[in-house]
Amino acid sequence: MAEQTVVEQTEAEQTVAGRTVVRHAPGKLFVAGEYAVVEPGTPAILVAVDRHITVTVTGSAGADVVITSDLGARRVPWRWYEGRLVPRALDDEHGARRALAHVVAAVETVARLLAERGLPVPALDITITSRLHEDGRKYGLGSSGAVTVATVDAVAAFCGTELPAGDRFRLALLASAQLDPKGSGGDLAASTFGGWIFYQSPDREFVLDLARRLGVERTLRAPWPGHEVRRLRAPEGLSLQVGWTGEPASTGTMVSGLHRRTWRGSDSHHRFVRTSTDLVHACVEALQGSDREGLLHQIRRARQELARLDDEVGLGIFTPELTSLCEAAEAVGGAGKPSGAGGGDCGIALLDAEASRDISEVRQRWAAAGVLPLPVRPALEGIEE
Structure with missing residues (x-):
């Protein structure tokens, strides 16, 4: 993209600059399909949760873009240079870009789309606040995905472009895949669409190459082989309980560790993908048929498959806290299992919604094992104004 500059504002642009656009994007939890979902076309089930990241965009009177965030760097001014955002304080360029990588990638991706449409990007003041963290603690509820989706939608809306949900997701995935093409994008889908969702990831290298060759606009309209996302019925008669282990984990690091091992591409790897695919589809059937016991059985299978993967590859998916969380459920x-890459962060349990004594017992056992029960519930909607 040609160098993006902040042009002199016309009267219409001054009106836009005086606006405030706010977007709230929910976090996520994986229900089934972790690790296998990174393979294009392989399914997973996720649920959005009612903790959100909020992105507020107003006009900036100073730098081209100013980002203020409680996720890391507090307030960083940026300038456009050859289509990229560069921190004005170059002495900490790497630190600022690392702390705000997903926000910056989202802004740059929206700017590419606007440039292709012949639209300017006014000076932006972007503020991020998160309920997916608390007192600096990361819960593992998909903050990177939520902030990417919320930033894409808020910046586009501020610049006068309203995005349908599908475009919002695709722009967010293009932004995220630039940073890590190994990520499945499931977190982005949960934050975009909300509720319980069935998700299959596209080939991220394919769509990145498409964007490089054809541009962002045409990539949004092109087929993405393997990709699918649709809403699912919530489980009937079951309560989703969430426990935090107190140990932050890096999904990117865990998935990268799996990709570096010779296990990938082996017979065991193919068996894991097949089994994960089978149990995810069985979960979908159970949800559609309101088959509570069938769903619990598949969630226990998902736990067993993750344990087998952990035994064979040695990723450290199961910590003592996560094991205790599952056993208590x-x-x-x-049924209980790690949610996401494991190694810390959160686990989930599905329990009889009417058995309040059982739920209380599980939460007490979690607390005794060092697992903090989190007061989160499924979020019925995705990103909201």
């Missing part, structure tokens, strides 16, 4: 007839 199964002890009362429920």
Whole structure:
């Protein structure tokens, strides 16, 4: 993209600059399909949760873009240079770009789309606040995905471009894949669409190459082989309980560790993908048929498959806390498993919604094992104004 500059504002642009646009994007939890979902066309089930990241965009009177965030760097001014955002304080360029990587990538991706449409990007003041963290603690609820989706939608809307949900997701995936093409994008889908969702990832290298060759606009309109996302019915009669282990984990690091191992491409790897695909489809059937016991059985299978993967590859998916979380859920007839890459962060349990004593017992056992029960519920909607 040609160098993006902040042009002198016309009267219409001054009106836009005086606006305030706010977007709230929910976090996510994986229900089934972790690790396998990074393979294009392989399914997973996720649920959006009612903790959000909020992105507020107003006009900036100073730098081309100013980003203020409680996720890391507090307030950083940026300038456009050859289609990229560069921190004005170059002595900490790498630190600022690392702390705000997903926000910057989202702004740059929207700017590419606007440039292709012949539209300017006014000076922006972007503020990010998060309920997916608390006192600096990361819960593992998909903050990177939520902030990417919220930033894409807020910046586009501020610049006068309203995005349908599908475009919002695709722009967010293009932004995220630039940073890490190994990420599945499931977190982006949950933040975009909300509720319980069935998700299959596209080939991220394919869509990045498409964007390089054809541009962002045409990539949004092109088919993305393997990609699918649709809403699912919420499970009936089951309560989703979430426990935080107190240990932050890096999904990117865990997935990268798997990609570096010779296990990938082996017979065991193919068996894992097939089994994960089978159990995800079985979960979908159970949800559609309101088959509570069938769903619990598949969630227990998902836990067993992750344990087998952990034994074979040695990623450290299961910590003592996550193991205790699962065992407590199964002890009362429920099902529990790590949510996401494991190694810390959160685990989930599905328990009889009417068995309040069992739910209380599980939460007490979690607390005794060092697992903090989180007061989160499924978010029925995706990104909101």
